Amino acid sequence: MTDANVRPLSGATRANWIRLRTMILLRWFAIGGQLTAITVAQHWYGLQLETGLCYMVIGASVIANLVAIFVFPENKRLNEVENMLMVMFDLLQLSFLLFLTGGLHNPFALLMLGPVTISAAVLTLRSTVLLGSTAIVMVSVLSQVYLPLRTDAGLILEFPQLFVFGNWVALIIAIVFISAYSVRVTSEIHSMSDALAATQMALAREQKLTDLGGVVAAAAHELGTPLATIKLASGELIEELSDRPELREDAALIREQADRCRDILRDMGRAGKNDLHLHRAPLMAVVEEAAEPHMSRGKTVHFHHLQEPVLQPVIFRKPEVIHGLRNLIQNAVDFAQFEVWVEAGWDEQTIALRIMDDGRGFPPHLLGRIGDPFMRRRPPTGGTGVRPEYEGMGLGLFIAKTLLERSGAELQFANGRDPMGQSEEEAADFGAIVKVTWPRLRIEATSDEETSGLGKNQPIVA
Numbered sequence: 001m002t003d004a005n006v007r008p009l010s011g012a013t014r015a016n017w018i019r020l021r022t023m024i025l026l027r028w029f030a031i032g033g034q035l036t037a038i039t040v041a042q043h044w045y046g047l048q049l050e051t052g053l054c055y056m057v058i059g060a061s062v063i064a065n066l067v068a069i070f071v072f073p074e075n076k077r078l079n080e081v082e083n084m085l086m087v088m089f090d091l092l093q094l095s096f097l098l099f100l101t102g103g104l105h106n107p108f109a110l111l112m113l114g115p116v117t118i119s120a121a122v123l124t125l126r127s128t129v130l131l132g133s134t135a136i137v138m139v140s141v142l143s144q145v146y147l148p149l150r151t152d153a154g155l156i157l158e159f160p161q162l163f164v165f166g167n168w169v170a171l172i173i174a175i176v177f178i179s180a181y182s183v184r185v186t187s188e189i190h191s192m193s194d195a196l197a198a199t200q201m202a203l204a205r206e207q208k209l210t211d212l213g214g215v216v217a218a219a220a221h222e223l224g225t226p227l228a229t230i231k232l233a234s235g236e237l238i239e240e241l242s243d244r245p246e247l248r249e250d251a252a253l254i255r256e257q258a259d260r261c262r263d264i265l266r267d268m269g270r271a272g273k274n275d276l277h278l279h280r281a282p283l284m285a286v287v288e289e290a291a292e293p294h295m296s297r298g299k300t301v302h303f304h305h306l307q308e309p310v311l312q313p314v315i316f317r318k319p320e321v322i323h324g325l326r327n328l329i330q331n332a333v334d335f336a337q338f339e340v341w342v343e344a345g346w347d348e349q350t351i352a353l354r355i356m357d358d359g360r361g362f363p364p365h366l367l368g369r370i371g372d373p374f375m376r377r378r379p380p381t382g383g384t385g386v387r388p389e390y391e392g393m394g395l396g397l398f399i400a401k402t403l404l405e406r407s408g409a410e411l412q413f414a415n416g417r418d419p420m421g422q423s424e425e426e427a428a429d430f431g432a433i434v435k436v437t438w439p440r441l442r443i444e445a446t447s448d449e450e451t452s453g454l455g456k457n458q459p460i461v462a
Contacts, residue, residue, distance in 0.1 A: 095138040103146025120182035290325035320403035327400035335359040361415035408442030
């Protein structure tokens, strides 16, 4: 499978993708908003603020931005610790500014959610927990300790204590909920992105292998004639140099090496040819080609197709179909005890495949999630799993599912039943079943394409 080779990127790795310039730009927006709010509060609403201290706190952000601009290169990308420290600085700066402007009585206290949300989206869980805890502590302090807002007439602007308590509870709940929500959603998006990238890599690899097989086969075909000529000429030299044994041995060596080249090219040519007629093949031929790498792994693979009144369809040999089926068959061979069955059936509308094994089946609690990337297994009650091999990330099945769905297929995962069971209630799970169904129009090579001229094979371009 592909699971062992592709791992999801960690939060620390993703944090390294953020440019310092982006954080500086966001901080300039915050500084502009803070200056605007203080100016409007003083001159429009006549509030008495500690203007010097407020400008000092905002100036600290300005100085931090200027230092970052002149000290670090413009294209610098922040690591996990640097990102966390920058967000922590912004959180503390905002907290001190709220302390000077009424604490939780200031409606802008809602902005305390900003740094925590950024952390949840781009940083690791540990950094998010640290910043979230700091934000909760700051909110709790600001609910009790702050400089009150005063008007020109000396009136103190305060909410009733019940509203302050409600704001405090709401902010703490929002910090916890938004952090958890952002971490979860971002993790899902990143996992899907990583898995889709791995799928594209697998498809590109399969396409390259297919193209390479065609090049090798064409090379074997083109070199066959000169090798035959070399063999014929060396044979004649051997007969003519019977009185000169030293030259006769050289001619025999040339013929021997020509035979060796012929055998090597013949073996390489078995990988397939790039002839146009091999771009499509009967359904069972494509299925057997997909299963071929796993036929000699100690498990018996049976192929069956239902005898339908409709002739066996001829389908396109798409790399995504071959690679997707190969992953499913590999999965069945990995977990089968002795045997794997691949059954095909078709009618005038659909083409269907069923891949079954005689293993322990899929874990029932994961059946609804099979095909999700980077799937983690929860230890079932009792300590022993029904299918303990499924402790990986499920990336191989995701790649197979994605590639086959790209070709128009619909996949279903299920567990079979032991045919020797006495009743449905008593029957034990018996093997895993994967059903793949295509609309014929999506995968079948039409009759017009089958009977049309194939054209010339393309020459090899160096």
